[in-house]
Amino acid sequence: MPGLLERETHAGLQGGDERLARSELRRQIGRLERELSGLVAEAFPLRSVDAGVVASAGPPRVAGLEELERVRDALAERIGEARRALAEQAELWKRNRELLERMLADPAAHKWVRVSRADIGEHGCGHWHSRPRLGPLGMLMGWWRVKVSSGCPLAGRLAAVERQEASG
Amino acid sequence: MEGAAARSEMGWEPAPEQGWVAPHIAAEFPGLGIAWVEVDARPGPSSEAVRRRLRDLSDRFYGAHAIHMREQPIPWSYRVFFRQIGLDPDRVRTPVEQLALDRLHDGAFLARGLPADALTIATAETCVALRAYDAERLEGRLCIRESAPGESLSGRSGQLEHGTLTIADERGPVELLFGEAERRVERDTRRIAIAAVQVKGVPQVAVDEALWIAVSVIQS
Numbered sequence: 001m002p003g004l005l006e007r008e009t010h011a012g013l014q015g016g017d018e019r020l021a022r023s024e025l026r027r028q029i030g031r032l033e034r035e036l037s038g039l040v041a042e043a044f045p046l047r048s049v050d051a052g053v054v055a056s057a058g059p060p061r062v063a064g065l066e067e068l069e070r071v072r073d074a075l076a077e078r079i080g081e082a083r084r085a086l087a088e089q090a091e092l093w094k095r096n097r098e099l100l101e102r103m104l105a106d107p108a109a110h111k112w113v114r115v116s117r118a119d120i121g122e123h124g125c126g127h128w129h130s131r132p133r134l135g136p137l138g139m140l141m142g143w144w145r146v147k148v149s150s151g152c153p154l155a156g157r158l159a160a161v162e163r164q165e166a167s168g
Numbered sequence: 169m170e171g172a173a174a175r176s177e178m179g180w181e182p183a184p185e186q187g188w189v190a191p192h193i194a195a196e197f198p199g200l201g202i203a204w205v206e207v208d209a210r211p212g213p214s215s216e217a218v219r220r221r222l223r224d225l226s227d228r229f230y231g232a233h234a235i236h237m238r239e240q241p242i243p244w245s246y247r248v249f250f251r252q253i254g255l256d257p258d259r260v261r262t263p264v265e266q267l268a269l270d271r272l273h274d275g276a277f278l279a280r281g282l283p284a285d286a287l288t289i290a291t292a293e294t295c296v297a298l299r300a301y302d303a304e305r306l307e308g309r310l311c312i313r314e315s316a317p318g319e320s321l322s323g324r325s326g327q328l329e330h331g332t333l334t335i336a337d338e339r340g341p342v343e344l345l346f347g348e349a350e351r352r353v354e355r356d357t358r359r360i361a362i363a364a365v366q367v368k369g370v371p372q373v374a375v376d377e378a379l380w381i382a383v384s385v386i387q388s
Contacts, residue, residue: 022196030248037238037247044235052258053251059332060253060345062196062314071251 018065025068032075039082046121047089049082093121103130107144125152184379187363190313193333197252199368202310202335205379206303206361209386211353214285218385222285225292226276234268242295245369253333253345260346263297283353283360286385296364296378299335300353301342303361308338310363315341335363360386 040049053074063071096119103110107130116127127149132138187202194200214222237243246262261269267288271277277288283300291298313336315328321341328334334341345365353360362382364375 019195026248026252029251033248033251034239034244037244041236041239044232053256054259058254059329060255060347061329061331061333062193063252063254067254068252075251 021065022063022068025065025072028072029068029075032072032079036075036079036082039079039086043082043086043089045123046118047085049078049085051078051082053078089121093119096120100128103128104146107146108142111144126150184364184376185309187310187312189311193312193314197249197368199366199370200249200312201366201375202312202363203366203375203379204301204310204361204363205383206359207383207386208358209282209360211282211355211357211360213281214279215388217388218282218285218289219279221289221385222277222279225289226271229268229271229277229292231272234265234272237265237268237295240295242370242374245367246295246297248369249367250346255346263346264291264295267291283362283382283386286382287362289385290362290378290382293381294374294378296366296370296374297346298378298382299343299363299365301361301363302353302357303359304357306337306339306342306361310342310361311336312345312365335365362386 036049036051040051043049053071096115099110099113100115100120103113103115110130111132112130114127114129117124119127129147129149130144131147133143133145138144184203184205187204189197189200189202238247243262243264246264247257250257250260250262257265267277277285277292279285280288287298287300290296313334315330315332315334315336317330318327319334319341320327321334321343328341328344332341333345335343335345362379364378366372366375
């Protein structure tokens with residue numbers, strides 16, 4: 001986290017200096033917590049970000065320098081991990097969107113390829129599927145097209161299936 | 169936490185009382201405070217109006233709300249404070265996040281009777297951390313302080329680790345800060361104390377509103 005954190009340790013400080021150091025660490029923890037919360041919210045609902053920073057077991061207390069440093073560093077680490085994961089995810093979505101564009105432009109070159117909305121970072125259950133027209137005939141003739149699914153199954157249908165399964 | 173007299177003059181009845189914070193703790197955590205208000209009331213089932221209010225609140229709380237809540241100033245302030253006192257807010261939940269989690273788990277804010285429902289409504293509306301105690305079992309002013317050597321929580325075996333942050337009255341620790349109340353409201357309680365724990369970043373107006381909502385729900 002360059003520019004955000006001063007990673008020096010505060011070992012050896014005493015009295016007022018130590019209190020100032022604790023105050024500074026608490027300020028840094030506050031900023032990091034805000035940043036991590038933003039990343040958690042940004043990732044939701046398509047991805048979950050691990051925001052947990054395991055605190056040393058014990059009752060609530062005035063955390064010392066060492067503990068505050070550990071929390072700060074762990075938060076910074078979590079933020080780094082979350083940023084990397086979100087960047088990788090964004091890159092994957094971008095590549096999938098490019099694939100979808102190529103697929104729509106030339107379905108025959110992408111036989112049976114299926115791209116879901118989740119694959120490109122969109123909500124919902126729909127997907128794009130490169131399939132032959134008219135089944136086997138289209139396969140033989142090379143008549144390929146991209147079929148867009150109709151989205152999420154209806155709740156009523158699911159309820160009917162559950163009832164069926166329960167009775168069967 | 170100042171201005172109790174002013175609020176009393178403005179007709180805030182009963183006016184909240186201001187607790188104190190041990191100087192050492194106040195120096196470490198500027199903005200930390202505790203205020204409470206006492207009201208004559210017995211615990212019991214909630215009225216239909218309170219249950220309806222819980223249902224209305226439930227309709228305003230969704231999964232996305234629970235996730236985005238941590239970005240809001242007051243819930244964020246409690247999360248930060250938890251981290252600063254050695255608690256992981258993703259394991260020991262802040263009061264409002266615990267409420268949101270319960271709401272998602274149960275599918276609604278379930279009616280649990282008074283004063284619990286009053287605290288639920290006030291916390292969900294304001295995000296302020298509230299506790300309820302049996303006022304007749306409290307002595308003197310509430311405070312936030314570190315536990316002294318040899319102190320323990322009543323009803324629990326073992327001594328508190330020296331330096332544990334507690335909510336205490338003049339008799340001794342009432343509970344761990346953001347822990348479970350020891351002198352909580354029981355069936356025979358006749359006077360209830362609602363306490364709000366304020367941390368840096370939580371405005372006074374939110375604390376006042378939380379106490380006011382809780383009391384008005386109890387008295388409704």
